[in-house]
Amino acid sequence: MSRDQKFFDMYSLVIGVLAAIALAILVLTMKLSDLTQGIYTRDAVEYQAAIAERIRPVGQVYRPGEEAEAPEPTVETVAEPEPVAAAMSGPQVYNSACIACHSTGVGGAPVLGDAAQWADRIAQGMDVLNQHAIEGYTGSAGYMPAKGGRADLSDEAIAEAVDYMVSESR
Template structure:
């Protein structure tokens, strides 16, 4: 093999290895991005599940005789029972659907019995507070889910719970 032949063979070998490197790096990048998207999807699922658990209603509120009968068969979830449809106890509703956040005052929720957390809110008027409690809203302090995350509550029940909270937080 002359020097010239050797140089040629050497050059082709280097060129071949360089091409192989490019191909392998390309495959590597493709595989890595696939793993990334799968991991991202899994993380998102995990986050969704945690959020769902955190905003799940602490219990359900049943109203009327049918609810009482149904409740006798199926014990969980914990249920506030009321003799008459339409009868509303703000305290009972609060203890089932609102206390989880508003008791300790977590995640920005104004705590029951803490006037400093309520003065500005109360000054906006009862109607504004009831409306936000029924429809839910994103404030600067945190996220208030519609009806505290318990869609089985009637508007009147949510109103009673708001009145109970305000009465005890002045």
């Protein structure tokens, strides 16, 4: 036997044995996977439910008459914002809500610090001034919107601003 022939025989043997081992491992793995994965994982109820949840369609169509089956839509209620308490001082309220009209007299608004414009108004008494500022009113000079258009401000905050405006305009 030549040396080449010897090598070839040995080579074939080794390859054959390796192939047999590989095949054995493959069969063993498939058997094992059938024994474990199939029974304990893929068929498990929780596993199936999780898959169904993941691939669930985003929306669903209900034909007329089927509405009863539709789940109630959840409505998120947004709480009404609380009126800002009198935490703001008179000048702060004035600067944020009243200055637009009352600093220059827009639309006939009595100007802050102009004693002549304010004298008759102040003579009405603070109750009337507060009421006019809080509820709004239309006078001979123009239209004063309720709370200067700032419904989020509390009555107390408006009264503070009126106090400030009056004290600055005597």
